[in-house]
Each structure stands twice: as C-alpha cells, then as structure tokens.
Amino acid sequence: MNEHTLSMRLERVAANVPAGARLADIGSDHGYLPVALMRRGVITAAVAGEVATTPFYAAQRTVRDNGLEQHISVRLADGLAAIEPGDGITAISVCGMGGETIRDILDNGKVHLSGQERLVLQPNGGEQPLRQWLMDNGYRILSEELLRENRFYYEIIVAERTGAVTYTDQQLYFGPLQMQARSPEFLAKWQRMLRQKHKTLASFEQARQSVPEQKLQEIARQARWITELLA
Ligand SMILES: C[S@@+](CC[C@H](N)C(=O)[O-])C[C@H]1O[C@@H](n2cnc3c(N)ncnc32)[C@H](O)[C@@H]1O
DSSP states (O other), X not given: OOSSSOOHHHHHHHHTSOTTOEEEEETOTTTHHHHHXXXXXXXXXXXXXXXXXXXXXXXXXXXXXXXXXXXXXXEEOSGGGGOXXXXXXXXXXXXXXXXXXXXXXXXXXGGGOOSOOEEEEEESSOHHHHHHHHHHTTEEEEEEEEEEETTEEEEEEEEEEOSOOOOOHHHHHHOHHHHHHOOHHHHHXXXXXXXXXXXXXXXXXXXXXXXXXXXXXXXXXXXXHHHHHHO
16 A cells, blocks of 8 residues: 555545545554545645654655645644644544544544534444444434455444434444445444354353453343344
C-alpha cells in the first residue's frame, strides 16, 4: 500500500469521502488516504493529524514527496485537536483503530466539531460502542459497509449529525443498515462470531468460578441475538 495504491479497506473509505471535501484524516499514519484523494482531485484540502511522531514524520514525507504541502497540513496533535477553526473541514475520517478509541477521539474532541462534517469511520472491532456514541450525539448512520481483506472483517460507518435518532440494542450491535441488507459477508461474519461466542461460553463453563456472572450473561445474550439474526 502507498499513496498511489490504497488497500481495499482504505479504497472503500475513500469512496465515502464526498467530492470537493475538505478532509481531516485523524490518525493518518503515512498520510496515504489524504494524499491519494488529493492526487485524484477528489478533495480540495486536507489535514493529516497524528499523535505519534514516527507516523507524523512519515505523513510529512508523503505530502512533501507529492508536492502537496500547499494543500495538506500535517499536524502533530491528539485526535480532533488537529483541526483548526479556519480549516473549514467538511469530512472527517478516523480509520484503522478500535471502535472505543474512535469514540474517545470524537468525544474528547467535540469542541472541534461543527456538526456539519460527514464522519467516515472505519473501526477495527468495538463497532457497538461507536454506534452508541453516534446515536447519543444525534448522528444518523447513512451507510455501512462490511468488507473482508486478509481474513479480517472491516466495517465502514458513514454518519452525519441530523438530530435525535434511535437505534435498538440489536441495531447498535449489528449495524442498522447491515441488518436490513443482510449481505453474504455480513452473514458469514456473524456465523463466525457465533462459533466464537459458543467457544467462549464453553470455556467459561469450565472456569465458572473465575468468570463474572455479568460477563457470562452478556456473551450469552449476544449469542442469542446472533442465533435469532441468522435464523
Ligand atoms: C493502525 S494506524 C491506522 C492508519 C490509517 N488511518 C489507516 O487506516 O490505515 C492508527 C494510527 O492512529 C494514530 N492514533 C492513535 N490514536 C490517535 C489519536 N488520539 N490522535 C491522532 N492519531 C492517533 C496512531 O499513531 C497510528 O498512526
């Protein structure tokens, strides 16, 4: 993967960034996503935010090598603190991190959100708490995508702030739109998850003393939901 050829995962993220956007890519690592989108003429400007110095320098190098310093600002900052008021950001991507980390980045950086930005989020697990945050903060999920690359399943969640929105517990767990669409990848993912839940429950059964009852009940409830989903 590089700024010319994105991974399939980042390619699908790229497809959800609106044409003409001013993008803030938070946790940009090498900066491949904003640089690729700028090279393709999809976006008009970008901020690449990084909290760690090694990826920050890598992003600076990618931007410099492509002569895009006038269009992409690379900033060393924690989460949405990379966004400055004058940036006029219209889309924010946060990709390749756990859903809880993405949630915390959004929550800690609320002051930097105008509410007009499209969020393009690609969590690696932890989708449920992330969707919970979106609901609690008035963001409607506009599209959801599930793809499989190198044996891993990746979700892409696109959301915009629209005002109050309500999702059921199951919709927060499975994804409201994925639940409706029931794509082959979605069903395969949850078949695999159900096998894992059963294995976990079996191992809990053996070590009953040391497993908190609440944890046991939670996994059992999830296994029940998945069974109902697949029925
Ligand atoms: C696994 S990489 C993903 C890179 C790229 N977004 C992708 O999807 O391929 C996660 C990056 O997020 C950065 N990161 C983690 N927490 C962050 C935060 N609070 N603010 C900014 N960057 C963060 C890490 O330093 C790391 O470079």
